[in-house]
Amino acid sequence: MNGGTAVVRVVVADDEEMVRTALRAILDAEEGIEVVGEAATGAEAVSVVRALRPDVVLMDVRMPEIDGIRATEQILATLEDPPRIVVVTTFENDAYVYDALHAGAAGFLLKRSAAEELVQAVRLVACGDSLLYPAAVRALAGRHTRRETPAPAWVARLTGREADVLRLMAAGLTNAEIAGRLAVGPATAKTHVAAILAKTGARDRRQAVIAAYESGFITPG
The missing domain is CATH 3.40.50.2300 (Response regulator)
Incomplete structure (x- = not known):
């Protein structure tokens, strides 16, 4: 503020x-x-x-x-x-x-x-x-996803745990909820989110979630 x-x-x-x-x-x-x-x-x-x-x-x-x-x-x-x-x-x-x-x-x-x-x-x-309303973001991103284009390089650079975290971000979970779901500490969840933002080039969670749908990493529906 x-x-x-x-x-x-x-x-x-x-x-x-x-x-x-x-x-x-x-x-x-x-x-x-x-x-x-x-x-x-x-x-x-x-x-x-x-x-x-x-x-x-x-x-x-x-x-x-x-x-x-x-x-x-x-x-x-x-x-x-x-x-x-x-x-x-x-x-x-x-x-x-x-x-x-x-x-x-x-x-x-x-x-x-x-x-x-x-x-x-x-x-x-x-x-x-x-x-973010996860269902709404899915619908909106689904309209604009270009499935004929190859996945961006960042998708391959995600670790398995980062991929899990990104899916939970797309489901609308907060850092604390992600930590609870994956049985890790809040600081660890926050570190994974920061790594995802860096790899996707996103400014924030919102951009990262949209990128996940646009890339085909997560498919609407």
Whole structure:
């Protein structure tokens, strides 16, 4: 979180005022979370985020001027210490989630999510984790996997244990859950995850999981 503060500072970007008001009410009611700004368009979201430098942005996909994907790209490309961006989507009818994840979004949240899921999502990404729905990532990656291309070199460089860890990452398990599943210490699980990120060239778990599907290392379904 920016500035080392214990309060998670959030910007809400959505073209519907009622949605912004509802999200603000939910988050402002939580201890340690503060909505510091709102935006009604993609361009406004970029401007507000640059001015306020929040920790987390809730970014609607379909907005006027520029959509949430382009806004996400601009924010992450131009800020030295950018916020964590969660794309808010209906998912089933949204073809842009995959592009959002590739643009660098920390994950996505369904608009029908319960209030507690929203709060958990904000806290999760603020701590540096990624917000992935395994079934959704499988479906999205499956649409874009190019099966005719050979597997990238990193696949062969994975150790057997790293391969196991990557599969568990794709299933949505945290480091602590991976450690429990494999009967290893949390530090060991964290070391395996770091090695996977290095070998795949991924910035974070989200990118590593997408790479696993795109490479064919994990096949959708």
